[in-house]
Ligand SMILES: Nc1ncnc2c1ncn2[C@@H]1O[C@H](COP(=O)(O)OP(=O)(O)OP(=O)(O)O)[C@@H](O)[C@H]1O
């Protein structure tokens with residue numbers, strides 16, 4: 001693959017000035033930023049509130065025109081229709097049609113990408129499972145907690161199996177367990193060659209997932225680099241050992257004191273961070289198989305994982321057509337590495353598939369959900385579809401029964417009922 005193809009995003013001098021009604025500059029949201037993102041990279045746009053993260057993302061999506069500068073996505077304009085089809089987007093706020101169920105919502109977005117009925121069904125099932133909403137997939141998203149709605153948003157962002165995934169504050173509203181799952185998902189997607197851009201002001205949420213970050217402040221890049229480049233304190237050393245006995249500690253200190261003064265040294269016990277502690281508590285609850293009506297732990301959708309299978313197949317085919325023995329050996333080695341890591345990932349995933357503890361209050365709702373009859377759901381869906389029509393145009397109520405049923409049929413079609 002050439003150097004040019006590998007660059008997924010290139011921004012040069014990118015700027016956005018919001019103007020007021022009279023065309024006077026109101027806010028310099030983004031002020032001359034340059035950055036490049038390569039294929040397979042997880043790139044973090046960090047910065048405090050109002051630093052220009054969402055504005056940059058909207059320009060990447062072609063939703064806002066830059067005031068100045070150049071921007072290319074897959075070597076094309078962000079407004080190129082084919083480019084848009086290769087992008088998945090999770091907006092800052094999850095906007096969902098509250099009367100649709102989670103499954104219907106994903107199915108609807110699948111229709112926008114003109115997926116076949118069979119493909120939509122397959123992807124919807126896999127995505128619901130992946131975001132841990134399989135058991136509540138038939139409930140209206142209007143009833144969902146903020147974190148559950150966020151998970152639906154994440155699923156819809158992936159329904160088109162995008163090459164570039166743009167996530168604006170993906171962990172907002174998610175409990176630590178879900179944050180960890182989102183981070184694992186992002187890592188898996190990147191391993192499959194997808195490029196991920198994510199924004200956040202919660203640095204701990206993204207620290208262990210991003211390869212490279214830019215830190216924005218006032219619309220300008222204040223720092224840029226890999227997390228190691230930015231966070232490693234190179235002029236200090238940490239040594240971790242089993243708990244030292246008094247004797248050993250005295251010996252070690254004697255040697256250290258020959259080199260350093262007491263003020264330069266610090267002796268402490270390592271401390272778990274609150275996130276690790278929390279995850280440990282939840283994992284123990286899961287191992288007791290405590291039931292939940294909320295979101296559960298899912299596994300990465302098979303169709304999103306399959307790119308790795310195709311990469312393996314591609315590599316195997318390459319080996320067959322390569323003449324050079326040296327090249328054959330190199331490819332064979334890589335192939336074995338890939339197969340081994342896929343096996344490992346499968347084992348890890350299997351061991352992680354345990355129910356998660358959530359609010360006890362929702363248990364009842366789940367059991368009701370499980371016994372609900374199909375006919376009731378159909379009726380409920382028709383009622384739900386009627387409702388927004390009433391809200392949008394109150395005079396519809398006065399129209400004849402016939403008109404109303406025609407309108408509902410149309411709406412049902414639009415909302416992705418049948419192909
Ligand atoms: N449509 C708009 N009209 C006018 N000003 C805007 C508009 N959108 C954003 N801004 C301004 O641009 C600046 C950057 O906003 P932006 O939403 O990009 O910040 P952000 O980094 O995403 O912040 P947050 O972390 O709060 O989401 C802010 O000063 C904001 O008020």
Ligand SMILES: [Mg+2]
Nearest residue numbers: 053054055092
């Ligand atoms: Mg924002």
